[in-house]
Amino acid sequence: MKTLLQGNYAVAEAVRLARVQLVAAYPITPQTPIYEKLSDMENEGILPGVMMRTESEHSAMAACIAASLTGVRTFTATASQGLALMHEMLHFASGNRVPIVMCNVNRVVAVPWAFGSDQSDSLSQRDTGWLQFYCEDAQEALDTVIQAYRIAEQALLPVMVAIDGFFTSHFIEPIEIPDQASVDAFLPAFSIPTRFNEADPAYIANVVNPEQYMGYRQKSFEDMENTRPLIKEANEEYQRIIGRGYEAVESVNTDDADIVLVTSGAMTSTARVTIQSLREKGVKAGLLKMKLLRPFPTREVQEILKNTRKIAVLDRNISLGKGGIWCQELKAALYPLENRPIITGYIAGICGADVSPDMIEDMVVKALERERSDDLPIWVRRDQ
Amino acid sequence: MIEIKFCGRGGQGAVIASQILAKVFFLMGKYPQCFSVFGGERRGAPVASFLRVDNKKIYLKCEIRRPDHLIYMAPDLVDEQEIESILKPDGLILINNALTSGEYVRLRKFRLALIDALSVSEEAGLGSTINTAILGAYAKASGEISLDYLEQAIRETVPAKIEANVTAALHAFDVTHVMEGVN
Numbered sequence: 220m221k222t223l224l225q226g227n228y229a230v231a232e233a234v235r236l237a238r239v240q241l242v243a244a245y246p247i248t249p250q251t252p253i254y255e256k257l258s259d260m261e262n263e264g265i266l267p268g269v270m271m272r273t274e275s276e277h278s279a280m281a282a283c284i285a286a287s288l289t290g291v292r293t294f295t296a297t298a299s300q301g302l303a304l305m306h307e308m309l310h311f312a313s314g315n316r317v318p319i320v321m322c323n324v325n326r327v328v329a330v331p332w333a334f335g336s337d338q339s340d341s342l343s344q345r346d347t348g349w350l351q352f353y354c355e356d357a358q359e360a361l362d363t364v365i366q367a368y369r370i371a372e373q374a375l376l377p378v379m380v381a382i383d384g385f386f387t388s389h390f391i392e393p394i395e396i397p398d399q400a401s402v403d404a405f406l407p408a409f410s411i412p413t414r415f416n417e418a419d420p421a422y423i424a425n426v427v428n429p430e431q432y433m434g435y436r437q438k439s440f441e442d443m444e445n446t447r448p449l450i451k452e453a454n455e456e457y458q459r460i461i462g463r464g465y466e467a468v469e470s471v472n473t474d475d476a477d478i479v480l481v482t483s484g485a486m487t488s489t490a491r492v493t494i495q496s497l498r499e500k501g502v503k504a505g506l507l508k509m510k511l512l513r514p515f516p517t518r519e520v521q522e523i524l525k526n527t528r529k530i531a532v533l534d535r536n537i538s539l540g541k542g543g544i545w546c547q548e549l550k551a552a553l554y555p556l557e558n559r560p561i562i563t564g565y566i567a568g569i570c571g572a573d574v575s576p577d578m579i580e581d582m583v584v585k586a587l588e589r590e591r592s593d594d595l596p597i598w599v600r601r602d603q
Numbered sequence: 604m605i606e607i608k609f610c611g612r613g614g615q616g617a618v619i620a621s622q623i624l625a626k627v628f629f630l631m632g633k634y635p636q637c638f639s640v641f642g643g644e645r646r647g648a649p650v651a652s653f654l655r656v657d658n659k660k661i662y663l664k665c666e667i668r669r670p671d672h673l674i675y676m677a678p679d680l681v682d683e684q685e686i687e688s689i690l691k692p693d694g695l696i697l698i699n700n701a702l703t704s705g706e707y708v709r710l711r712k713f714r715l716a717l718i719d720a721l722s723v724s725e726e727a728g729l730g731s732t733i734n735t736a737i738l739g740a741y742a743k744a745s746g747e748i749s750l751d752y753l754e755q756a757i758r759e760t761v762p763a764k765i766e767a768n769v770t771a772a773l774h775a776f777d778v779t780h781v782m783e784g785v786n
Contacts, residue, residue, distance in 0.1 A: 223625060223626060223629050223635070223637075356664075383664075385638070386664045387664075389638060389639070390636060390637070390638045390664070391622060391625055391635075391636070391637040391638065392634075392635070392636050392637075392661075393629060393634060393635070485664040486664065488662040488663070488664045489662065489663055489664045489665050491662045492662050492663060573665050573666045573668075574665055575665045575666070575668070576663070576665070
């Protein structure tokens, strides 16, 4: 069924269709409509599970971990400070190997206080052992949340699905909602090991020695590596049953490109318009959309960019003292290439600041003129 | 693609008006994209809501800086100099104001429509809720939407006083004063 929805509601629809049994969450702008919509669904009796309204995000994640250990499919959603407050429990989730799915609505982290989109909140949780997907629009958000359950439960690792605050969470656009039977065919009934017995509760996080601890970490690392085929297979199966799919890395017109623009999230859509217009002007520009951050799709980007001479990376985030985070990840991935490309890093759209097609065009054209990589990023602000 | 900007004050219903209009375009089989300026919502403060519509999927995820259509639910927000600098040359301005076009000398080069939406809404029993009256006026001024789809969208969207809202939209359509641009 096609309907007009804001992205937050599309995420809530995905949670309903995934037959989630426990939602534990705390409201925060711009994620609150997810929480409200799920509450409405519970009130109307159409949410298969129950809502647990916790007193903080830290508690929400703790509740999801405990519930998941009893064999229950769980969901939470947050943003910004809420994700920061969850940080400790994110490590507990991946360490306990619980397949929680979370939607993080990207928003700047205080201070100063603001509401706009900025991936720094979720990117700074990169090393907590969660898989991380970044979505371009609301349709992809809905589809990715459903895919995430299948991947998480096969891998016994938690998955974070990130969407841009405002541009994806609040823009209202036509969304295709799959029917329940198709989602059921894609997503098997929940069946994970029950590791926490309610009748005989016990603390399950043991104290271990260094060798044992390192063994757990290595096993987790290997299992994260092993999610690569699961991610691919989940997408192919979703494509087969539901009719839509999204690559971990999507390339557009990269084969003959003199320059490839690398983007993630909602800015990718605007960049598509720019790339098309540059092609019409005779500039051989291509686009690479990064959807997957962890596990990082190193081989895919190496394969796509091995013959590309110039690359511009557009980051809606900033790591102080270094630069854009996608740019750093990409540089590390491309280092083994025989012919290393010239890479220009741009910081734009922080806090949801406007990034228009003409601004992106200017970035691509300037990056095409550059003859060497620079370690420092270029800040792009409309009013400067 | 048409880009539309609604300017109002918190409580007037600019956001809901843009969402109902998005629904109208959706019912017509078009691709609407609707969004509002976000973060400082409060009654009486200036509010802007935006709508893009096209026959195919819209990829732009950025601000509307040069609208095709400008709708002023709050006439005190009209800044003629600003409108001259942002509105596209063949653009449309719809203002909720009973005054004549004589008041908007600098805007006469554009297509200009005036509607006393407050009177229409009060007469329909809606008090100062003017969003459906504005949409009836927009149907007349723009020629982009049919009254049938507007009525359907209002019936599917408005939570209360449905008949009064439909009446206000249809009445507003009849009494909207449209003036072609003068070069």
